[in-house]
Amino acid sequence: MTKQCKIKKWGLEDEVKSMLDEGKSNYAIAKHISEKYSDVPELAKVNKMTVGRYVNKLDENRLEGKLEKIKDPTQVVQQEFNQRMRQNILDAEAMNNLVMEYKNKINSDDLDTKDLSQMLKAWQTANDQMRKNLVSIREYTDHHIIKPTQNIIYKKEVNIRNTLLDYARQLCPDCRKKVFKMLEEESNEL
Numbered sequence: 001m002t003k004q005c006k007i008k009k010w011g012l013e014d015e016v017k018s019m020l021d022e023g024k025s026n027y028a029i030a031k032h033i034s035e036k037y038s039d040v041p042e043l044a045k046v047n048k049m050t051v052g053r054y055v056n057k058l059d060e061n062r063l064e065g066k067l068e069k070i071k072d073p074t075q076v077v078q079q080e081f082n083q084r085m086r087q088n089i090l091d092a093e094a095m096n097n098l099v100m101e102y103k104n105k106i107n108s109d110d111l112d113t114k115d116l117s118q119m120l121k122a123w124q125t126a127n128d129q130m131r132k133n134l135v136s137i138r139e140y141t142d143h144h145i146i147k148p149t150q151n152i153i154y155k156k157e158v159n160i161r162n163t164l165l166d167y168a169r170q171l172c173p174d175c176r177k178k179v180f181k182m183l184e185e186e187s188n189e190l
Helices: 013-021 028-037 048-069 074-107 113-169 172-188
Strands: none
Touching: 013 028, 013 048, 048 113, 048 172, 074 113, 113 172
């Protein structure tokens, strides 16, 4: 029997979801819960790993729901990726417009050292933000798309394998051996 999540057990799902929507980290959420419910020994021990497992399960359930509605799981990945990239494209265009504005000032000789300094500072800030956004997309993809999708696929493969083993047990001994051997060979290839 699997252990029930403390967050679900104590009915804190909505509270945790609202804190996630606010952008709070797993650590901040765990600290909030353990301090707010310090009188409940089980909740006083909530840590970032507990919250992390709950968040991973939420992501997995969200993806699983999307995967059931569509036939091609790559559509989910594509939609998530496109959604995250739109903002980066807008940021890149804003940075390009800023650079063009200062380039025009340089060409018209209306640029002094202070303007040049401001331009370089603005460009550096925009460039740093772009880098952070790209790293964020990579991390988001790893934690919220790739890992949950792999978990879903693994669970489905295990279910298929178990179903095949159950059917094989109903077969005659020779056929059963053949099925078991095929499954073993397939497992070795993976």
